[in-house]
Amino acid sequence: MHTVLELINLSAEYLNKKGIESARLNAELLLSGILKCKRLELYLMFDRPLREDEVTEYRDYIKRRGSFEPLQYILGDVEFWGMNFKVNPSVLIPRQETEILVESIINDAKVCNIKTALDIGTGSGILAVSIAKNIANCSVTALDVSAQALETAKQNAALNEVEAMINFMELDILTENVLPDESFDLIVSNPPYISSEEYKTLQPEIVKYEPEIALTDFNDGYTFYKKISEKGVKLLKSGGHLYFEAGAGQAEDIAELMRALGYKNIKTVKDYLNIERVVTGEKN
Numbered sequence: 001m002h003t004v005l006e007l008i009n010l011s012a013e014y015l016n017k018k019g020i021e022s023a024r025l026n027a028e029l030l031l032s033g034i035l036k037c038k039r040l041e042l043y044l045m046f047d048r049p050l051r052e053d054e055v056t057e058y059r060d061y062i063k064r065r066g067s068f069e070p071l072q073y074i075l076g077d078v079e080f081w082g083m084n085f086k087v088n089p090s091v092l093i094p095r096q097e098t099e100i101l102v103e104s105i106i107n108d109a110k111v112c113n114i115k116t117a118l119d120i121g122t123g124s125g126i127l128a129v130s131i132a133k134n135i136a137n138c139s140v141t142a143l144d145v146s147a148q149a150l151e152t153a154k155q156n157a158a159l160n161e162v163e164a165m166i167n168f169m170e171l172d173i174l175t176e177n178v179l180p181d182e183s184f185d186l187i188v189s190n191p192p193y194i195s196s197e198e199y200k201t202l203q204p205e206i207v208k209y210e211p212e213i214a215l216t217d218f219n220d221g222y223t224f225y226k227k228i229s230e231k232g233v234k235l236l237k238s239g240g241h242l243y244f245e246a247g248a249g250q251a252e253d254i255a256e257l258m259r260a261l262g263y264k265n266i267k268t269v270k271d272y273l274n275i276e277r278v279v280t281g282e283k284n
Helices: 004-017 023-035 039-044 052-066 071-075 098-109 126-134 147-159 204-209 223-235 251-260
Strands: 077-080 083-086 116-120 139-144 166-170 184-189 236-245 264-270 276-282
Touching (some): 004 052, 023 071, 052 071, 071 077, 083 126, 098 276, 116 126, 126 147, 139 147, 147 166, 184 223, 223 236, 251 276
16 A cells, blocks of 8 residues: 555656656656645655555546646646636636736725726636636626536636626627627737747647636737727727736737737736736727
8 A cells, every 4th residue: 555655756767768857746646635734744744655546536537637737627626816616628727917907906996986897818717717806896798609617717717706797698708799788997808929930849648638818819919909909999988907917028019019009008028938928008
C-alpha cells in the first residue's frame, strides 16, 4: 500500500519524464484535489496510506496530466479574483493577467457610475461574475457564441451567487445584427486575439485541449477588436467605457483602432510582466 509521499515522488518522476514543467507541484496539486485538502496539508500526512480507490483515481489524473491535459481541466475548477470557477474544455482556462482587467474596471467603477455592463465572449463567465460580484447593483449582459460555454458560465454565476444579476445570451458578435436593445455604461471583452500564425507555436496543453475559437480569430488577431469597437459606438452610452484585454504587442494598434472611431481618454494598463495588457477608452 502506497503512502502519500511515495505516490508524490513516483508521480513527479513520471511527469518529469513526460516533459511536464513543475512536475512535483503538479503531482501534489492533483493529489490534494483527490484528498480534498490544501497542498501544504499533504506535508502533514506524508505517511498516510492511500486507499485503493484513491490510488486508482490518482493514477488516472497523473496519466491525463502526462498527456498534457491542463491541470485545471483535470481538477475541474480554478481560483480567480478570490472566487472559485468551474472550468472544462468548452471554456478557456482563466489566466492571472486577466485579473488586471478586472482590477482596472473595479477601480474605475469607484469614480464612474456603472449600472449596466456588457461582457462579449464571456466563456467561463469570469468577467461577468467578477463585475456582478464587485460592483454594487450592476446588471450584466453576457454574450457567447458557444452554448456549452454559456452553460458553464451560468453554473459559475450560481456558484458565486450572482445569477440574478446576469443575463446570458447565445450570440455571435461577428455575424449577428440582433444585439441587446439597451445601451451600456461599460463593455468589456477578452476576445480571441492570437493570430493564426502564432497559434501554431502554442504549448501542447493549449492547442490540444483549450477551445480554438476562444483563442484565435483565424486571422491577424485583430478581428474582434475591430468589430467590438465598432459595435461599442452604438451600444455604449455617452461617456461609457470600453475595456479590452490585449495580447503582447497589440495594445497600441488597438488604441489606434479606437481613436479612429472617436473614443477618447484612451489608456493602457501593464500586467505583472510589464506587458500592456488592458486597453480602455471612453465614448464621446
